Amino acid sequence: MSTAKSKANCQLQIKLICVFVSFIIPVCGSVPFIASQVVAQSQTTAKTKGDEYLHKGLKYYQQSQFTLAIQSWQDALKFYRQSKNRQREGETLGNLGLAHREIGKYSKAIDYQQQALKIFQELNNRQAQGQLLGNLGNLYSVIGDYKKAEEYQQQSLTIAREIKDQVGEGFSLGALGMIYADKGNYSKAVELYLQSLAIAEETKDSQRKAGILHNLGSAYQSQGKDNQALEAFQKSLNLARELNDRNIEQKALNSLGLIYANFKDYNKAITSQQQSLKIAQEIGDRLSEALVLNNFGHTLFTSGKLVEAEKKLRLSVNILDSLRENLGDRNKVSIFDTQLNTYNLLQQILVAQNKPGAALEASELGRARVFAELMERNLKSKSNSNSKSKVIAPLTITQIKQIAKQQKATLVEYSIVPDDFLHQGKLKAPELELFIWVVKPTGEVILRRVNLKSLRQQNTSLTKIVTKTRNALDPAENSEFINKKVVSQGLKQLHELLIAPIAEDLPKDPEERVIFIPHETLFFVPFTALEDKNGKYLIEKHTIVSAPAIQILGLTHQQRKRSQGLAKDILVVGNPTMPTLKVGDPPYQLYQLDGTEIEAKEVANLLQTKAIIGKDATKLDIVKKMPKAKIIHIATHGLLDDIKQLGVPGAIALAPSGNDNGFLTSPEIIDLQLNAELVVLSACQTGRGDITGDGVIGLSRSLLTSGAASTIVSLWDAPDDTTKALMISFYKNLKADGDKARALRQAMLSNMKKPLNPTHWAAFTLMGESE
Known part of the structure; x- marks a missing residue:
């Protein structure tokens, strides 16, 4: 392996430093495995054919001709495998991983790097292992899985220090700096960048220095230090041009464009972004091309050129959609999270042009895309369709109107717009505005805008209000008592922000359905319990359903x-x-829920069947029965944990048997191929999970993906006695009416008369089909 100054700064990470919603793209060091000793050897001894291909691929790689590099390295790989040269095979696999990352083929990139890591572990080559762990960390940063990225980088740093690999240590420090920046800890990021920069200067690694200077400028800009950022970016650009490193040159130009836009020097900003875009297109760096187009669009937007801005953003969206192809579903969600600002910016540009329908299309583009692909894939597999479409087509406004008519419902979609503020990665920007679309069954589309800046003067935010209210409603968060005053205040505040602006647009008949499509933190809003100024709950006025996206309703x-x-x-x-x-630590057995046994027996009696309880309710047996059931009611513990560490949280507790642990996890549910009209999870917090751009990743998503037409899940720990009463009332109403939403509404209204506060009757929400 090498410490050669080959393409030491080839890899970018997505670091979202937003001016409005613009991106700075840091450069992260990853060194190709083509070694300096191979080059030296070629000058004194005859090279093998494989070495010729390996060296040729390096030249192409250094020239940013990644497709040609891949072709050469594929030829080298064949030769080394035939000659059983494991060392060179591992080096070539590592290089192929880097090249595929550059062209946006992340799934292949991860696979190649993992293959290479396995070989070097077998060969006990610690230096190569350290480098590959760092490269894998960089890859996971690109797709937005920052937890894995940090784990790999820490392992890489440990190895570098153990074997006293100073260059490797510099790479790991720089990469960890970017992860800290992603978390919003810019001072720590600057500290790590400066350590990495010192190593680059000591080892006279000019390319590494150029990359770190760029990243340092990124951190400075995040801190609002634009002048220091400008100086760092300019130094990075100058070095990149001296070294003829087009990769870093492209990123430095893009970052300079953002700085100039901040200074409102739009001519310089546009010139820099045009140059950056040209280089990204010439070297085939699709991700950088998409992000430059985003930034270019932002500059045009802020300078008042709305039509040109829209064109740039649409080009960016098309590229971002293509980059998710061939990734695993969880990685698709991760990378989608890093791309959301582009979809937000497109919405703002369209709203500014008074195009509410097109803006709603853009809003749908930025939510539940992976969810929709999973559902469509399952639908096609069940219908034996041969279609293998990789990315589901987004909805048009005509299709959105058709779904509203099909559902016989008024659709209400929310979109939280971030403020014009520097932020990065998963660090949330202040909330600027709320877009609310109302789509009536008649096809009428209405857009309402709610300014959220005033909340800052009250030292609060929409997210804080939602969190405080939900926690106040949850008995698990309140060991002594429910503070009714805090609950009522929060529900009224949320009604004022979310419902009052559209109250006149909603149906007057309480039997007509309203389907809410939340966004981000709004997934945890108990819409049924929102309270108007007169103390009337929303469920008293409307029949309520929810969905993660309008497209999911169609599916x-x-x-x-x-x-x-x-x-x-x-x-x-x-x-x-x-x-x-x-x-x-230590492991513990979940406590029994005697109240759910009573509930299950009463529900079963009402539905003319026999409840499965106790030791008979094994996971293995229940899983066999679930695909044959049209109604599934499960009353047990629901867990938010990622039980099997598969990256998807959520599990249902069932009886263990044999070698089976009894936990039915979200990933396992997806594979069940359900045919149920309704699944009710009468358990704690079954509607919660990880909030992502793809919606809430948890049990409800898995059930709908698996084929259920609708599901009823909970937002908090509802008390056993009132949950039992609610469920019995719900099933009685369902038998009489046949409409799930109306049945749930009537059950809530019945429980409300007791009288009880919303903690007891508003925890459950219906998602999906009502009929």
């Missing part, structure tokens, strides 16, 4: 039509013998 409708008549059983489960939770 659940298809699932309901497809599954009609395929499943006839009724499955009711309650209080299974509880499994042992091994997440944490």
Whole structure:
């Protein structure tokens, strides 16, 4: 392996330093495995054919001709495998991983790097292992999985220090600096960058220095130190041009464009971004091209050139969509999270042009895209379709109107717009504005805008209000008592922000459905319990459903039509013998829920079936029964944990048996191929999970993906006695009416008369189909 100054700064990480929603793209060091000793050897001894291909690929790589580099390295790989040269095979695989990353083929890049890592572990080559761990860390940063990125970089840094690899240590320090920047800890990022810069200067690594200077400028800009950022970016650009490193030159030009836009020097900003865009296109760096187009669009937007701005953003969106192809579903969600600012910016540009319908299309582009792809894939597999579309087509405004008509409902979609503020990665920007679209069954589309800046004067935000209110409603967060005053105040504040601006646009008939499509933190809003100035709850005025996206509604409708008549059983489960939770130390067995056993027996009696309880409710048996059931009611513990560490949180506690631990996890549910018209999870917090651009990653998403037409889940720990009463009332109403939303509404209204506060009756929400 090498410490050669080859392409030491080839890799970018997505670091979202936003001016409005613009990106600075840091450069992160990853060195190709083509070694300096191979080059030296070629001058004194005859090279093998494989070495010729390897060296040729390096030349192409240094010239940013990544496709040609891949072709050469593929030829080298064939030769080394035939000659059983494991060292060179590992080096070539590592190089192929870097080149595929440069052209946006992240799934292949990860695979190549993992293959290379395995070889060098077998060869006990610690230096190569350290470098590959760092490269994998960089890759996971690109797709937005910062937890894995940090784990890999820390391992890489440990190895570099153990073997006294100063260059490797510099790379790891710089990469960790970017991860700290992603977390918003810019002072720590600057500290790490300066350490990495010192190593680059000591080892006279000019390319590394150019990359670190760029990243340092990025951190300075995040701190609002534009003059220091400008100086660092300019130094980076000068060095890159001296070295003929087009990769760093492109990124430095893009970053300078952002600085000039901050200074309102739009001519310089546009010139820099045009130059950056040209280089990105010439070297085939698709991700950089998309991000420069985003920044270019932002500059045009802020300078008042709205039509040109829209064109740039649409080009950016097309590229970003293509970059998600071939990734695994969880990695698709991660990278999608890093791309959301582009979709937000497109919405703002379209709203500024008074195009509410087109802006709603853009809003849908920025939510639940991976979710929709999963659902469509499952639908096609069940219908034996041969179609293999990789990216589901986004909805048009015509299709959105058709779904509103099809659902016989008024659709309400929210979009939280971030403020014009420097922020980065997953660090949330202050909330600027709320877009609310109302789509009536008649096809009328209305856009309302709510200014959120005033909340800052009250030292609060929409997110803080949602969190405080939900926590105040949750008995698990309030060991002594529910503070009714805090609950009522929060529900009224949320009503004023979310409902009052559209109150006149909603149907007057309380039997007509309203389907809410939340955004970000709004997924945890109990819409049924929002309280107007007169103390009237929203459920008293409207029949309420929710969905993660309008496109998901279209797909659940298809699932309901497809599954009609395929499943006839009724499955009711309650209080299974509880499994042992091994997440944490020490492991412990979950406590039994005697109240759920009573609930399950009463529900089963009402639905004319027998409840499965206790030791009979094994996961293995229940999983076999679920695809044959048209109604599934499960009353047990719901967990938010990622039980099997698969990257998807959520699990249902069922009875263990044999070697099975009893936990039915979200990833396992996706594979069940359900045909249910309704799945009710009468358990704690089953509607919660990780909030992402793809919606809430958890149990409800997995159930709908697996084929359920609708699901009822909870937002907090509802008390056993009132949950039982709510469920019995719900099923009685469902038998009489047949409409799930109306049945749930009537159950809530019945419980409300007791009288009880919303903690007792508003925890559950219906997602998906109502009929």
